[in-house]
Amino acid sequence: MKTPATAAVLALLLATPSALAQVQPGPNLTPNGIPYTYSPRAGAFFLRRPPYSPRLFLPPLPTVLPAPPIGVPPIAPAPPPPPLAYAPEAAPPPPPQPLGWVFTRYTVCPEPRSCPVVFVSVGADGLNVRPAGPDSPPIVALVNGTPLVVLDRRGSWTLVAPACPLAPTPLWSWTAGVPLVACTP
Numbered sequence: 001m002k003t004p005a006t007a008a009v010l011a012l013l014l015a016t017p018s019a020l021a022q023v024q025p026g027p028n029l030t031p032n033g034i035p036y037t038y039s040p041r042a043g044a045f046f047l048r049r050p051p052y053s054p055r056l057f058l059p060p061l062p063t064v065l066p067a068p069p070i071g072v073p074p075i076a077p078a079p080p081p082p083p084l085a086y087a088p089e090a091a092p093p094p095p096p097q098p099l100g101w102v103f104t105r106y107t108v109c110p111e112p113r114s115c116p117v118v119f120v121s122v123g124a125d126g127l128n129v130r131p132a133g134p135d136s137p138p139i140v141a142l143v144n145g146t147p148l149v150v151l152d153r154r155g156s157w158t159l160v161a162p163a164c165p166l167a168p169t170p171l172w173s174w175t176a177g178v179p180l181v182a183c184t185p
Contacts, residue, residue, distance in 0.1 A: 095151070095161075096149050096151070096161035096162070096163075097161060098151055098159055098160070098161050099129055099140075099148070099160055099161050099162050100129035100130050100131045100132075100139060100140075100159070100160070101129070101130045101131075101132075101133055101134065101136075101157045101158065101159055101160075102120075102127050102128070102129055102130075102142075102148070102157070102158055102160055103127070103128075103134075103156060103157060103158075104118075104153070104156050104157060104158045105156065106120065106121060106122040106127045107119060107120060107121060107127070107148065107158065108121040115150060116149065116150055117147055117148065117149055117150065117163055118147075118148050118150055118158065118160070119145055119146065119147055119148070120142045120143065120144050120145060120146045120148065121144055121145075122144060124173075124174065124175055125141060125143075125171065125172075125173045125174050125175065125180060126141030126142050126143050126144070126173050126180045126181075127141060127142045127146075128140075128141050128173065128175065128176050128178070129141065129142060129160075133157065134157055137176075138173075138176040138178050139178060140178050140179060140180075140181050141173035141175075141176060141178050141179070141180050141181070142166075142180075142181060142182075143169065143180055143181070143182040146162070146164070146166075146181075146182060146183055147162075147163035147164055147183070148160035148161065148162065148163055149161045149162070149163045162183075164183035164184070165183065165184045166181045166182065166183060166184070167181060167182065167183075167184040168180070168181050169181065169182050
């Protein structure tokens with residue numbers, strides 16, 4: 001004979017799957033990687049919260065798209081936009097501004113007559129640069145290792161432009177009394 005109290009207890013036990021659940025041996029994961037508990041009495045799989053996580057992470061639901069109506073051809077994708085108009089070819093950059101003339105023997109390069117860039121290499125404070133040729137007074141001195149772009153060659157003299165931005169140093173040339181300049185980092 002069942003009493004209402006017995007029926008209520010039995011219904012309560014059957015309604016709570018965690019009280020009746022038993023963990024099956026092996027990996028207790030769904031194909032999507034979600035842990036589960038199997039309750040043979042309830043006959044269903046119940047998802048349980050992983051012990052390391054405060055929330056239950058469910059996989060995203062698949063998006064169901066409605067089927068196109070029968071007899072209607074599928075919509076063709078839109079053609080790609082036309083390519084943008086090409087910009088006109090840029091004019092070549094202007095040649096570097098000449099710095100002045102230097103004595104060629106105080107520069108180094110593997111082939112001095114065909115080298116487009118030379119480097120200052122002098123035993124003194126710096127290489128004097130003259131604005132108008134060998135007879136003009138020096139205006140600045142370049143420290144050793146300064147790269148220079150060769151613009152013209154005439155005899156033992158080379159017209160150069162700086163290959164890097166130049167900045168004055170706190171030193172002056174002993175031989176000419178002009179400021180020493182070097183490449184900025």
